[in-house]
Amino acid sequence: xxxxxxxxxxxxxxxxxxxxxxxxxxxxxxxxxxxxxxxxxxxxxxxxxxxxxxxxxxxxxxxxxxxxxxxxxxxxxxxxxxxxxxxxxxxxxxxxxxxxxxxxxxxxxxxxxxxxxxxxxxxxxxxxxxxxxxxxxxxxxxxxxxxxxxxxxxxxxxxxxxxxxxxxxxxxxxxxxxxxxxxxxxxxxxxxxxxxxxxxxxxxxxxxxxxxxxxxxxxxxxxxxxxxxxxxxxxxxxxxxxxxxxxxxxxxxxxxxxxxxxxxxxxxxxxxxxxxxxxxxxxx
Amino acid sequence: xxxxxxxxxxxxxxxxxxxxxxxxxxxxxxxxxxxxxxxxxxxxxxxxxxxxxxxxxxxxxxxxxxxxxxxxxxxxxxxxxxxxxxxxxxxxxxxxxxxxxxxxxxxxxxxxxxxxxxxxxxxxxxxxxxxxxxxxxxxxxxxxxxxxxxxxxxxxxxxxxxxxxxxxxxxxxxxxxxxxxxxxxxxxxxxxxxxxxxxxxxxxxxxxxxxxxxxxxxxxxxxxxxxxxxxxxxxxxxxxxxxxxxxxxxxxxxxxxxxxxxxxxxxxxxxxxxxxxxxxxxxxxxxxxxxxxxxxxxxxxxxxxxxxxxxxxxxxxxxxxxxxxxxxxxxxxxxxxxxxxxxxxxxxxxxxxxxxxxxxxxxxxxxxx
Amino acid sequence: xxxxxxxxxxxxxxxxxxxxxxxxxxxxxxxxxxxxxxxxxxxxxxxxxxxxxxxxxxxxxxxxxxxxxxxxxxxxxxxxxxxxxxxxxxxxxxxxxxxxxxxxxxxxxxxxxxxxxxxxxxxxxxxxxxxxxxxxxxxxxxxxxxxxxxxxxxxxxxxxxxxxxxxxxxxxxxxxxxxxxxxxxxxxxxxxxxxxxxxxxxxxxxxxx
Numbered sequence: 001x002x003x004x005x006x007x008x009x010x011x012x013x014x015x016x017x018x019x020x021x022x023x024x025x026x027x028x029x030x031x032x033x034x035x036x037x038x039x040x041x042x043x044x045x046x047x048x049x050x051x052x053x054x055x056x057x058x059x060x061x062x063x064x065x066x067x068x069x070x071x072x073x074x075x076x077x078x079x080x081x082x083x084x085x086x087x088x089x090x091x092x093x094x095x096x097x098x099x100x101x102x103x104x105x106x107x108x109x110x111x112x113x114x115x116x117x118x119x120x121x122x123x124x125x126x127x128x129x130x131x132x133x134x135x136x137x138x139x140x141x142x143x144x145x146x147x148x149x150x151x152x153x154x155x156x157x158x159x160x161x162x163x164x165x166x167x168x169x170x171x172x173x174x175x176x177x178x179x180x181x182x183x184x185x186x187x188x189x190x191x192x193x194x195x196x197x198x199x200x201x202x203x204x205x206x207x208x209x210x211x212x213x214x215x216x217x218x219x220x221x222x223x224x225x226x227x228x229x230x231x232x233x234x235x236x237x238x239x240x241x242x243x244x245x246x247x248x249x250x251x252x253x254x255x256x257x258x259x260x261x262x263x264x265x266x267x268x269x270x271x272x273x274x275x276x277x278x279x280x281x282x283x284x
Numbered sequence: 285x286x287x288x289x290x291x292x293x294x295x296x297x298x299x300x301x302x303x304x305x306x307x308x309x310x311x312x313x314x315x316x317x318x319x320x321x322x323x324x325x326x327x328x329x330x331x332x333x334x335x336x337x338x339x340x341x342x343x344x345x346x347x348x349x350x351x352x353x354x355x356x357x358x359x360x361x362x363x364x365x366x367x368x369x370x371x372x373x374x375x376x377x378x379x380x381x382x383x384x385x386x387x388x389x390x391x392x393x394x395x396x397x398x399x400x401x402x403x404x405x406x407x408x409x410x411x412x413x414x415x416x417x418x419x420x421x422x423x424x425x426x427x428x429x430x431x432x433x434x435x436x437x438x439x440x441x442x443x444x445x446x447x448x449x450x451x452x453x454x455x456x457x458x459x460x461x462x463x464x465x466x467x468x469x470x471x472x473x474x475x476x477x478x479x480x481x482x483x484x485x486x487x488x489x490x491x492x493x494x495x496x497x498x499x500x501x502x503x504x505x506x507x508x509x510x511x512x513x514x515x516x517x518x519x520x521x522x523x524x525x526x527x528x529x530x531x532x533x534x535x536x537x538x539x540x541x542x543x544x545x546x547x548x549x550x551x552x553x554x555x556x557x558x559x560x561x562x563x564x565x566x567x568x569x570x571x572x573x574x575x576x577x578x579x580x581x582x583x584x585x586x587x588x589x590x591x592x593x594x595x596x597x598x599x600x601x602x603x604x605x606x607x608x609x610x611x612x613x614x615x616x617x618x619x620x621x622x623x624x625x626x627x628x629x630x631x632x633x634x635x636x637x638x639x640x641x642x643x644x645x646x647x648x649x650x651x652x653x
Numbered sequence: 654x655x656x657x658x659x660x661x662x663x664x665x666x667x668x669x670x671x672x673x674x675x676x677x678x679x680x681x682x683x684x685x686x687x688x689x690x691x692x693x694x695x696x697x698x699x700x701x702x703x704x705x706x707x708x709x710x711x712x713x714x715x716x717x718x719x720x721x722x723x724x725x726x727x728x729x730x731x732x733x734x735x736x737x738x739x740x741x742x743x744x745x746x747x748x749x750x751x752x753x754x755x756x757x758x759x760x761x762x763x764x765x766x767x768x769x770x771x772x773x774x775x776x777x778x779x780x781x782x783x784x785x786x787x788x789x790x791x792x793x794x795x796x797x798x799x800x801x802x803x804x805x806x807x808x809x810x811x812x813x814x815x816x817x818x819x820x821x822x823x824x825x826x827x828x829x830x831x832x833x834x835x836x837x838x839x840x841x842x843x844x845x846x847x848x849x850x851x852x853x854x855x856x857x858x859x860x861x862x
Contacts, residue, residue, distance in 0.1 A: 058682075267628055
């Protein structure tokens with residue numbers, strides 16, 4: 001195990017790690033509640049994953065194997081930058097294989113490959129407060145959570161239905177955790193919301209700039225808000241992935257020319273590559 | 285066949301190399317030394333130390349150099365470095381009454397003990413570009429004062445305090461119902477919660493972005509929450525910093541720093557509990573950062589609206605609004621994070637917009653026309 | 654500061670803390686995190702930690718390791734009368750630098766070494782409805798984590814049900830745990846230790862049957 005000279009293992013000093021670890025334990029004990037923590041300035045900008053990085057730095061050890069994705073991909077610039085940060089400061093092993101990772105840090109996606117017990121999924125969260133667009137004041141939203149007063153969110157969603165005939169929220173779709181706390185799942189597409197429910201992995205959420213940590217323990221009910229006459233539904237595509245032919249994963253649209261040409265490809269790069277390999281193997 | 289974009293790692297490395305080249309500029313031009321930055325761009329260094337929350341001229345100069353003169357970026361570099369520093373404890377409060385004065389002015393009194401000391405200031409320069417600077421001219425030496433600055437230089441607010449015309453300062457007397465032993469909070473250790481005490485508010489403002497505070501302070505002067513301010517006193521000079529290590533049991537001097545302090549004096553007509561008197565707004569910065577110290581003092585006083593029973597309806601009086609948005613490291617990061625990929629969210633929105641348009645063909649035609 | 658403490662305590666044999674403070678703290682934390690995320694399941698300290706951590710009587714290895722991994726200057730610690738002895742105080746002051754408090758309701762961590770005589774869970778800081786996280790984490794060292802009166806657990810972290818039977822707890826314990834859950838989101842979180850093993854009972858866990 002090697003770490004960058006002059007810096008502690010995983011960059012943070014031990015006192016900071018203990019503070020974050022205490023916050024994580026409380027977050028796990030109060031599923032969906034946002035625990036305030038003394039977030040530090042990191043060498044990456046606020047808004048670029050500092051919350052996720054601090055959570056990962058407090059959790060990770062030499063026995064871990066880390067996967068980092070952004071938009072589902074292992075090779076987007078920010079994912080590369082964060083993976084490198086940990087390879088440099090903690091000397092941990094990294095992987096692109098979802099099943100081989102013990103800790104997965106993510107921005108905006110949950111991997112398509114189902115997670116298993118013992119894995120930890122760390123989300124980077126820009127705005128942790130699900131009620132923030134409805135009520136900008138922290139003092140007010142804190143009271144609303146204390147009273148479990150989530151009527152405003154239901155009204156907002158119902159207004160969508162009245163106006164558009166459907167709920168017009170497509171990502172960062174609000175969920176209720178274990179029937180008590182309203183939670184923002186971070187800007188994952190609502191396509192991923194059902195994966196949060198009763199997931200065998202531990203899900204940790206870090207918001208660095210907003211200085212909050214929250215969690216969903218394994219096997220915890222996570223319900224996307226909806227109405228009896230307008231049940232929650234996820235996105236679907238008429239197309240298949242142009243690379244692997246899959247029809248059951250989240251697809252990104254890629255513009256191929258300026259005459260309206262479009263193809264669709266899997267957003268989860270590892271999932272796509274795995275399926276292409278399988279198809280190729282079967283053909284051989 | 286379509287091939288997904290790859291090679292992020294290589295692109296990042298090359299971008300960093302390109303940036304380093306740009307930073308250096310034309311290699312035929314001599315490279316800037318940190319001493320040159322610290323000496324000749326001293327006010328930039330002061331700002332970076334103040335908002336970066338680290339008093340170290342050399343590190344701040346390095347940050348300015350590394351950031352190519354982008355001061356907000358330099359503040360960020362210094363803050364990130366600060367995270368890694370061990371903490372030995374808190375210093376004793378500095379005593380600005382005992383400051384070795386280099387500049388001291390009051391706009392409230394024509395003369396007062398110690399007098400007005402203009403010191404180094406741009407205030408009365410005519411803002412004409414000085415072409416002799418471009419030609420590397422040597423400045424005319426400043427004449428030495430005929431007599432040294434007086435050692436006794438009482439703070440203007442203290443002078444008013446003797447007459448009971450200004451509220452007593454919390455710093456001097458301690459808050460009425462808190463034990464004097466209670467150490468001030470530190471928002472870099474515990475996240476801010478609202479309402480914040482004045483200790484945390486002042487810490488937040490001292491670290492806050494100068495431009496943001498300046499605009500807020502200005503808004504208070506234009507009717508968005510008038511505080512009827514007078515620049516009671518602005519003083520700049522050197523103060524000693526003392527630290528009491530636990531094993532020693534008494535304080536020892538560990539160094540001298542330059543600070544700028546601004547005490548605003550604000551009219552207050554009184555309430556049912558408090559007689560009419562002047563109230564205070566306070567600003568303090570590292571180095572010479574007068575504009576920042578004054579803006580900070582105005583904003584500090586504005587944020588006391590609730591405490592003093594004034595209507596708090598303007599942005600500058602809104603504690604949560606001001607304190608949550610003052611930090612330029614946070615603000616810069618979050619504004620610029622929009623550069624990161626948002627393919628997935630955008631895809632989700634794209635799908636929704638198409639669906640909504642398909643469901644409302646008339647709207648479709650209207651926008652198409 | 655460290656030197657001063659070492660001199661103060663130099664006369665008595667000071668037991669070692671965590672063998673590798675950085676890596677061992679991480680390992681202990683992961684064991685606690687795993688326990689908290691899967692209530693009622695048993696977790697073993699890594700061999701390297703259990704074998705090296707100093708445990709002043711009456712502390713056992715897991716108790717000492719958990720406190721050392723999580724407590725510091727920022728967390729007041731309460732000790733029950735059986736643990737409140739010179740050896741433990743000295744150990745915690747030296748290795749964690751944590752303030753010790755006699756007020757259970759002001760403690761971030763509480764350590765109970767004599768579970769039979771422990772105060773009810775309501776004696777500790779419950780947090781508030783606005784800040785339920787600001788509550789005590791109670792570490793209870795029990796004679797055994799199995800073989801006691803069985804509790805049927807359900808809730809977050811538990812797929813169906815889990816049977817958990819720690820021994821040595823007072824008769825009212827079951828009631829306290831039920832009441833603690835009933836006050837959710839307020840409440841304390843429990844870490845039970847025995848030898849080199851530990852388990853957790855967060856406030857989110859409910860008792861069945």
